Amino acid sequence: MNYENILSEYSNGITTITINRPKKLNALNKDTIQELHDAFEDADTDANTKVIIITGSGEKAFVAGADISEFADFSVEEGGKLAAQGQALLFDFVESLSTPVIAAVNGFALGGGLELAMACHFRVASSNAKMGLPETSLGVIPGYGGTQRLPQLVGKGRAMEMVMTAGMIDANQALNYGLVNHVVELEELLPLAEKIASKIMRNSSVAISKAIKAINANYKDGKDGYKVEIKQFGKCFGTEDFVEGTTAFLEKRKADFPGK
Known part of the structure; x- marks a missing residue:
């Protein structure tokens, strides 16, 4: 399938999905969320795919957030529908996939980007990665599962602080928090994800x-x-x-x- 905003490549049991909007720092818009859903669904139903890796194009960002221009003028009803549809279409969908999903976090993972990474089954990060949920600085809260998955991963107190301050943490702090499993240099990120995937593929x-x-x-x-x-x-x-x-x-x- 041809996509406008993502790339999907299969090799040796692994499907690697790359969010490919580098000029927008791979921000999630409506079309990208739909394409990601389709790519994940195709990979999950492909008997040859044993592991899925999700990452961002370039060296700056995994996903720098949601595309704010799409919802800046939304009403209360439209805002609620945006969150409900996004969670069902992508975030909850990814979490419930039967195929293991590894997030390879390269650079910024903010807002919807961190929420996408947290919906994956686990995360590895490059040393330049920075993560956060800055939504309260925009007068809104995380709407794609961030208020639920972040405390599950890092604990209630740390999650409260991250959401309330709208601040970012670096890769080593994310590792200390348990938000990511491993931190490596950028050039080692995908090879590490693939190495872990190869270990997974040995099992049932x-x-x-x-x-x-x-x-x-x-x-x-x-x-x-x-x-x-x-x-x-x-x-x-x-x-x-x-x-x-x-x-x-x-x-x-x-x-x-x-x-x-």
């Missing part, structure tokens, strides 16, 4: 998809994460991957998972 993609459901359930209101874990654990016993994994272990050989 079916089991990983069930683990994502179980882990996410712990953060959903009205969900009993333990019950979801039990259910997903049980389902694993009916998969070809389980048969292959246990057989390989007993035969003392490397498993060759069929992904079924």
